[in-house]
Amino acid sequence: MxxxxxxxxxxxxxxxxxxxxxxxxxxxxxxxxxxxxxxxxxxAAKLDLVPSAFSTDEALTPKEAATTYNNFYEFGTRKEDPANRSSEFTTTPWSVKIDGLVDRPADYALEDLMSPHQLEERIYRLRCVEGWSMVIPWAGVSLSKILELAGPQSGAKYVAFETVVRPDEMPGQRGFGQALDWPYVEGLRLDEAMHPLTLMANGMYGEELPNQNGAPLRLVVPWKYGFKSIKSIVRITLTEKEPPTTWNIANPREYGFYSNVNPQVDHPRWSQATERPIGGGLGAGRKDTLMFNGYADEVASLYAGMDLKVNY
Amino acid sequence: MLQSLSPLVRRVPVWTVYVLGLAPGVWVWYAAFNNKLGADPLAALEHETGIWALRFLIAALAVTPLLRLLKLNLIKFRRAFGLLGFYYALMHLVAWVWLDRGLLWSAIWAEIIKRPYITIGMAAFAVLVPLAVTSNNLAVRRIQAATWKRIHWWAYPATLLGAVHFILVVKRWPPEPMIYLGIVVALLAWRAWKPVKMRLAKPA
Incomplete structure (x- = not known):
């Protein structure tokens, strides 16, 4: 022997x-x-995280549900498409161009954006404009910390975001009958972007983001409908004017720039008063949707004096 | 063209269409209650029952064009196709009223009135009810042939409403509901064009 x-x-x-x-x-x-x-x-690898005071103590959506039931039209329009059709997608190396009204415009390597900060675990409610919801433990840092690296200038009023375009790796971006115009673009007012709740996430459930959830870097704005939380970000531009946003371009009557979760303002075709929690099986039923998705104490002041029926 | 299939069709008893046709419905209800439909079993149950309703209604409407254009005679299955379409529409409605809306009748009524996609879906179902009720031998014997035909002409608008209902529940224009609507419009166009053609063909 x-x-x-x-x-x-x-x-x-x-x-x-x-x-x-x-x-x-x-x-x-x-x-x-x-x-x-x-x-x-x-x-993916386990991430080193500290807990956050912003976390809800509600029961988590099962990871299996949160990683197989996704809207990420770059991979297809069916909920299972992102999980089934994103295996070709490569996320290393990854860099984010930060430009526009900033002091230090550059292509920032993903590591350079994230590693200066202690990652936090933030357990947020997620409310989709389609009327379903989840509770997800994200990993990331406040977007404000990342914007500070580039140094926003005083003239900046808005932040524009852009998703990667890679038809070779993203089946929803090639062929006949593509659902949206690419790149997917989103935007926030600068004060929304600088709000501490606004998260740049590189992980969920304690691990790096899976491709179908927007790897390697995505936005999470918990008081807005899910489509505002743009995935697989390659560009962040600070601007003076309100930037165009993908769903608003696609259907301006149904999707506004703000898209704050608001049970009193219905989608033109369906009610937003209630939501169906995902992952609880057939008996999960419905629950009431909360103003600003339950984050009114933190963010309502951002919209003081605004008519939210007009600015939907 | 497909005449060669006709002896085969003659040998298939109608009950096999009911058994095979109901199989996906039995499966999807079983799967929904046993957590086999993924993260959102209710959405899957509503989608599957709705899509099968549309498929069978389309099949019923396709029987005549298939006979005329391809010489494939499926007439003996037409009632089964239509009734299966109604059964799936009923399952779809039950899933929504019971599992989605929790039998909260006042809220259900408010949704039916307020939401065009639900109004249209309910209208499609309401139109199907008299068709289903008269889809039996007794009704066929009792009701005059012309009246019976007039009642069942409503299968066309009901199916069209169903296809529109499907388009109205989705965001953007995904291919699946567009394809279904396209098929229904094609069947309607063929139906509308046929009498014109027959009139033109008649000697003056």
Missing amino acids: LIRNAGQIRSSEITPKSVYLNRRHFMAGSVAALSMGSAGVAS
């Missing part, structure tokens, strides 16, 4: 202590990854 001494064991073969100590969890994760197929193979 050959007994190898320590010198013959390569360091890459040694099981990390954390994995060893959490081996039951690791095994369960491996089994889950195998059974999930392509969606599970891309399981």
Whole structure:
């Protein structure tokens, strides 16, 4: 029998202590990854996070639901398309062009944007304009910290965001009958962008973002309908004028620039008074939608004096 | 063209169409209650029952063009197609009223009145009810042929309303509801054009 001494064991073969100590969890994760197929193979590294006072204590949406039920039209219009059709999407290396009215316009490597900051875990409610909702533990930093790196100038009033365009890797961006004009663009007023609730997320459920959820970097604006939280961001531009936004271009009567969650202002075709929590099975039922998705105490002052029926 | 299939069609008993036709409905209800429909089982249940209603209504409307254009005779299945379309529309309505809206009747009524896509969907269902009620041998015997035909002409507007209802629940213009609407419009156009052609063909 050959007994190898320590010198013959390569360091890459040694099981990390954390994995060893959490081996039951690791095994369960491996089994889950195998059974999930392509969606599970891309399981990401654990992130180092601190908790946030902004987090809700509501029950989390199961990760399985939050990573298989997505609107990300770059990969297709069906809810399962992003999980099923995003495996070709590559997110390393990744850089974000920050330009417009900033002191230090540049292409910033993703690491340079995120690593100066301590990542936080923020458990936010997510309300889709379609009338369903989730509770998701995001990982990221306040957008304000990232904008400060580039130095917004005094003339800047708005922030415009842009999603990557890669027809080779994003099946929804090629072929016949594409759902939207690309790139997907979104925008916020500068005070909305600088609000501490506004998050730049690079992870969820303690791990890096899966492709279908907007890897490697996405916006999360919890008091606005989900489509404002633009995914896979490659460009951030500070501007003086209100930037165009994708859903407003597609249907200005139905989707406004602000798109704050508001149970009193219905979508022209359906009610926004209630929502269906996703992940609770058939018996989950409906619950009342809250003004500003429950973040009124934090953000209502941003809209003081505005008619929210006009500025929908 | 497809005449060669006719002996096969003759040998298939109608009840097999009901059994096969109801299979997806049985499956989707079972799957919905046993957490096999993904993250949003209710949306999947509503979508599947609605889409099967539309498919069977389209199948019923396609029977005559298939006979005229392709010489494929499916007439003995037409009642089954139509009734299956109604059964799925009923399942779709039950899913919405019961599981989606929790039997809150006043809120349900308010939605029917206020939301055009629901108004249109309800109208489609309401139109189908008299068609379903008269889709049996007794009714066919009791009701005059001309009257019966006039009642069942309403399958066209009902199916069109169903296809429009489908388009109105989606954002943008995804291909699936567009394809269904296209098929229904084509069937309607063929139906509208046929009498004109027959009149033109008649000697003066």
